[in-house]
Structures are given as C-alpha cells and as structure tokens.
Amino acid sequence: MDAYDRNILKWLQGDGRMSNVELAERIHLSAPQTLRRVRTLEESGVIRRYAALVAPAAVGLEVTAFVSLSLDREQFRNVREVERNVIAFPEVIECHIISGDSDYLLKVVAASLKSLSVFLTDRLMQVPGVAGVRSMICMEEVKPQSSLPT
Template sequence: MNKLDAMDCRILAELQADGRMSNQELSERVGLSPSPCLRRLRQLEERGVISRYVALVDPDAVGLAVTAFVRVRLGSQDDKHLAIFEQAVAGFPEVMECYLMTGDADYHLRVVVGSLGDFEDFLRHKLTRIKGVSQVTTSFGLRPIVYRTELPARAS
C-alpha cells in the first residue's frame, strides 16, 4: 500500500477534478511552488498511485444510452475457466468493468451499448459464447444516481 500524506491527497483531489490543469495551476491550488509540486506528481506516477490520465466521455453524447449490469456464473470455477472468461471479456469494448465476485455470481459486469438490440447481439454473439458460461442474469440501469470517478484519497 502506498502511504499518502495530506499534500499527496490534495494533489490527487485536484487532478481527479481536472486532470488537464498545468503544473503551475496545480501548484497554486495545493499551495506548493511548481518544482516541489512537479516532483511530488512524478513520485505519485512512479509509485503507481496515478496510473494514467483519461478524458471522461458522456455515454449519451456518443450514442451509448443503455447500461446493463450482468451477473455471470460459470459451470466450473477452476483457474482454467476463470482465465478463459477473464481474457475474453477483457477484449470486449462494451464491458466497462468486470469484477470477480463472492456470492451467487462469479462475475459482475457493467456493459454499455447503444440499444437493447446491441445488448442482445453482445449477449448472444459474445458473452454466452465464452466457454464455461452457464448462467447470465441482467438488470438494466434506468438512470445514474451517483457516478463518481474521484477516489476519496486519505492520508495514511
């Protein structure tokens, strides 16, 4: 686990709110001069605390209005079948998140598509064709209530 101090947390909070700001602006917002701020930023990157920088795209604006939450059970949970499933779903651009789970499902996926027809195609031609998939249960999101990308970083 990476130890974070209060300044690291301030830097992370600012960057999670606006990852495109300049080092000058970041340093002003967190109360450091530019050189120490850049040094801390590079350390956070090198330690893997900051893994990458991305743009957040509105799904509706690009025609991806349907969000499905899919629970998947495999017929066998041995390493071979887990690896086959995980490798397959990692290659599906519709899968935004995939978690290995405890409980009544082996995996929980968040899938984003343009329409119910697109979801049916994904289900029939991709997901259920993965060797070992025995059961799929889907719920559709009606609208997001809370959607965050900022992690609540705390000093440790």
C-alpha cells in the same frame, strides 16, 4: 502519502488536465515540488493513468447494464482465459471479481436494448466457460464515475 499527496489527488481527480503551476497554487507548494510529487504518484502506480470521461449517450451508447456472470465449475481451471475473452469485448467497460452467487460483475454499454441483447446472447454467453449471465438495466445514472475519497 501525506496531506500534500492527498490534496494533489483530490485536485487531479477533478481536473486531470490542470497545469502543474495551477496545481501548485492550489496545494500551496512550489511548482517543482508539486511536479516531483505528481511524478512519484505516477511512478508508484497511485495515479494509474489520465483519461477523458465521455458521456455515453453523446456517442450513441444509450444503454448501460450491470451483468452478473457465473463460470462453469468444470471449466474453472481456464478462468484467466475466460477473463481475457470477457475483457476483450469493448462493450465491457468494467469487470470485477465478486463474492456471492456470481463470479463477476460487468458494467456493459450498448447502443440499444436490442444490441445489448445481441451482445449478451451471441457473444458473451458464447464464451467457453461462461455458465450463466443475468443482466440489470440501468434506468438512470444518479452519480457517475467520481473521484475516490482522499
């Protein structure tokens, strides 16, 4: 990955809908060279996908919580099944394996505190193999999802 590739990533992370011609102008390469580089970045998995970033509150998701999840050590042999169950919930928008006191850190969205409580109690905590759940409610988003440094 050279400076041109990094520059492509910088611009596309800011605007994934930018035309190839506009991108080529910004990075000072010809349009065919730029397109070839973008395709290589896509095919190699550097660019995973393109998506629209939606404001949660604009679609009725007023609550964001970070949830630490611990697994039952007796059920650890079923860890991939637990993961499949957890990531199948649409409320879980991120899932990370972490070190420390918990096994996973989830980012969860919900319409209200009540609906978050129902989700945690009636659904997430009922997944076989889940031993413990601790939630931290996000009071205010200071820096929303942003570009990776290039």
